[in-house]
Amino acid sequence: MKLVPLGTSAASLAHGRHPASLALVREGQILLFDCGDGTLSRLISATLNHGKIAAIFISHLHGDHYLGLFGLLNAMSRRDRSAPLVVVAPKLLSQVMAQLPGVRARDLTFPVELVATEEAIAQPVVYQTRAYKVEARQMDHGTAFAVGYRLEEHVRPGRLDVASAMELGITGFRDFWRLKNGESVHNADGRLVTPDMVLGPPPPVQIFAYTGDTRPCRGAIQLAQDATLFVHDATFADEHRRKAELTGHSTAVQAAKVAQEAGVSRLLLTHFSARYKDLALLVNQARQVFPETEAARELHPVILDARPTPLRVE
Amino acid sequence: MKLVPLGTSAASLAHGRHPASLALVREGQILLFDCGDGTLSRLISATLNHGKIAAIFISHLHGDHYLGLFGLLNAMSRRDRSAPLVVVAPKLLSQVMAQLPGVRARDLTFPVELVATEEAIAQPVVYQTRAYKVEARQMDHGTAFAVGYRLEEHVRPGRLDVASAMELGITGFRDFWRLKNGESVHNADGRLVTPDMVLGPPPPVQIFAYTGDTRPCRGAIQLAQDATLFVHDATFADEHRRKAELTGHSTAVQAAKVAQEAGVSRLLLTHFSARYKDLALLVNQARQVFPETEAARELHPVILDARPTPLRVE
Numbered sequence: 001m002k003l004v005p006l007g008t009s010a011a012s013l014a015h016g017r018h019p020a021s022l023a024l025v026r027e028g029q030i031l032l033f034d035c036g037d038g039t040l041s042r043l044i045s046a047t048l049n050h051g052k053i054a055a056i057f058i059s060h061l062h063g064d065h066y067l068g069l070f071g072l073l074n075a076m077s078r079r080d081r082s083a084p085l086v087v088v089a090p091k092l093l094s095q096v097m098a099q100l101p102g103v104r105a106r107d108l109t110f111p112v113e114l115v116a117t118e119e120a121i122a123q124p125v126v127y128q129t130r131a132y133k134v135e136a137r138q139m140d141h142g143t144a145f146a147v148g149y150r151l152e153e154h155v156r157p158g159r160l161d162v163a164s165a166m167e168l169g170i171t172g173f174r175d176f177w178r179l180k181n182g183e184s185v186h187n188a189d190g191r192l193v194t195p196d197m198v199l200g201p202p203p204p205v206q207i208f209a210y211t212g213d214t215r216p217c218r219g220a221i222q223l224a225q226d227a228t229l230f231v232h233d234a235t236f237a238d239e240h241r242r243k244a245e246l247t248g249h250s251t252a253v254q255a256a257k258v259a260q261e262a263g264v265s266r267l268l269l270t271h272f273s274a275r276y277k278d279l280a281l282l283v284n285q286a287r288q289v290f291p292e293t294e295a296a297r298e299l300h301p302v303i304l305d306a307r308p309t310p311l312r313v314e
Numbered sequence: 315m316k317l318v319p320l321g322t323s324a325a326s327l328a329h330g331r332h333p334a335s336l337a338l339v340r341e342g343q344i345l346l347f348d349c350g351d352g353t354l355s356r357l358i359s360a361t362l363n364h365g366k367i368a369a370i371f372i373s374h375l376h377g378d379h380y381l382g383l384f385g386l387l388n389a390m391s392r393r394d395r396s397a398p399l400v401v402v403a404p405k406l407l408s409q410v411m412a413q414l415p416g417v418r419a420r421d422l423t424f425p426v427e428l429v430a431t432e433e434a435i436a437q438p439v440v441y442q443t444r445a446y447k448v449e450a451r452q453m454d455h456g457t458a459f460a461v462g463y464r465l466e467e468h469v470r471p472g473r474l475d476v477a478s479a480m481e482l483g484i485t486g487f488r489d490f491w492r493l494k495n496g497e498s499v500h501n502a503d504g505r506l507v508t509p510d511m512v513l514g515p516p517p518p519v520q521i522f523a524y525t526g527d528t529r530p531c532r533g534a535i536q537l538a539q540d541a542t543l544f545v546h547d548a549t550f551a552d553e554h555r556r557k558a559e560l561t562g563h564s565t566a567v568q569a570a571k572v573a574q575e576a577g578v579s580r581l582l583l584t585h586f587s588a589r590y591k592d593l594a595l596l597v598n599q600a601r602q603v604f605p606e607t608e609a610a611r612e613l614h615p616v617i618l619d620a621r622p623t624p625l626r627v628e
Contacts, residue, residue: 041352063417071333072351099409
């Protein structure tokens with residue numbers, strides 16, 4: 001699993017940074033988190049095939065987080081996509097899309113399944129596959145209804161020790177398969193063989209969390225609990241705490257405190273104000289609180305599966 | 315006056331080309347013709363300040379020609395634009411914009427004046443200033459209602475020959491001003507002095523025309539009459555005439571024939587299909603018919619005021 005930051009800018013663009021968008025690539029599939037204007041071109045720059053996007057998760061309906069969605073859907077249709085696409089977003093989006101030439105259902109070659117983020121308040125799981133689930137949780141972005149997202153892999157069984165199983169009298173493939181999938185089986189002598197007798201430890205679970213725009217809040221701490229990689233709003237340096245509070249954003253230090261409380265492995269800062277050309281100030285302030293911090297760099301992938309210490313974004 | 319191509323691609327993006335957009339820069343003001351997804355970032359790449367955009371002209375509501383409009387308006391608002399913006403587009407656009415978070419009137423810091431292209435059928439002038447007018451004319455793009463645009467500078471008076479005027483007995487500044495503005499005046503002896511007696515030839519008028527997406531058609535020939543620079547749809551090479559006809563587009567050769575019939579000075583091809591990495595094929599085919607042809611190159615400005623022979627896009 002790798003994360004490719006496509007856009008790391010706050011609303012006012014500067015220093016070659018682009019509107020908010022992150023691509024999470026997992027086993028050849030792409031999940032897109034936010035989709036600011038021009039995300040289509042950013043995917044091309046990252047040599048990511050938009051045909052591989054399975055779902056798009058919009059944190060909130062501020063222009064710099066969602067206005068690239070329409071161009072992207074239109075482009076998918078022009079490539080004759082047929083696979084359904086899941087779009088998780090505030091419910092107002094479906095109303096807007098229904099009217100938009102080139103984006104409304106009758107203009108698209110594929111179905112869009114809209115999942116309303118408002119429903120996540122009652123039922124956090126907004127998307128799931130056999131391998132992982134994605135939950136949405138409400139953030140604190142002032143007057144806009146905004147959510148963060150957490151992808152958590154399901155626990156997978158450990159490696160089956162075939163030699164041990166055979167020693168215990170298990171010989172059939174079907175019994176191997178059952179043990180691997182957590183069922184106990186009886187051997188030829190009628191003795192019970194349980195999975196823990198033949199399976200190694202489960203492989204580590206990767207957890208990715210992304211706040212979108214938010215003030216530091218309890219929801220963000222819950223969202224990021226034990227995350228392998230946590231991406232947090234870090235619009236401002238510490239000197240602009242008050243501006244962050246007023247605009248519903250966070251400072252890098254606040255992001256670091258959330259990361260620390262949530263017990264994450266690594267923190268990646270994003271959504272940088274145009275006032276910071278060099279991001280070293282933000283990173284250094286955050287590292288005073290949480291050393292495993294880096295600034296997201298556009299088109300520089302961060303690998304989640306490997307866990308180098310310390311994290312170095314190339 | 316200079317034209318900066320921002321996006322020269324047909325709908326399927328390839329070879330580093332971007333969705334349709336052209337910026338015409340005239341005396342510090344920018345007019346934008348079409349606004350595909352990501353035009354905001356293209357303006358930044360071209361170091362063009364979006365605050366200088368006075369009007370945006372959309373040829374038709376296919377996604378690759380208009381879906382960057384919303385991100386651009388949102389970005390203008392985030393920079394606290396207050397100056398009104400004229401948007402010329404099919405009238406359906408206003409309905410869509412009224413609903414779109416971050417783009418609807420109450421979310422913008424500036425007023426948008428929408429001019430419906432449908433009305434151009436009866437009244438072609440869709441925008442004008444003291445220096446020029448812009449007309450829209452219907453093109454032939456199949457089922458979509460599509461227009462092309464023509465900007466034509468007003469004829470300006472020639473240089474006033476002050477010495478000749480004084481010889482004819484004109485001495486007051488007020489009378490100079492009247493003559494310069496086309497009025498006749500009497501000298502102290504009561505003799506009539508007419509502007510043609512004291513004004514040099516009017517400076518050349520620049521005319522820019524852009525078809526948007528179209529088949530070759532009579533409307534395009536009228537649109538481009540005597541244009542200094544004419545930008546025409548050239549999606550395909552001659553081998554794909556039939557595909558051009560079916561999809562409502564033109565071949566480069568067809569564009570050249572229109573240019574020739576319209577008596578333009580220079581032809582710039584655009585809207586290239588993803589199948590052409592190298593555009594030399596299209597340019598060479600067009601030049602057999604109309605030698606003063608080039609392919610638009612993104613971010614390579616074409617100067618309209620100078621008229622080098624032959625045209626060379628750098």
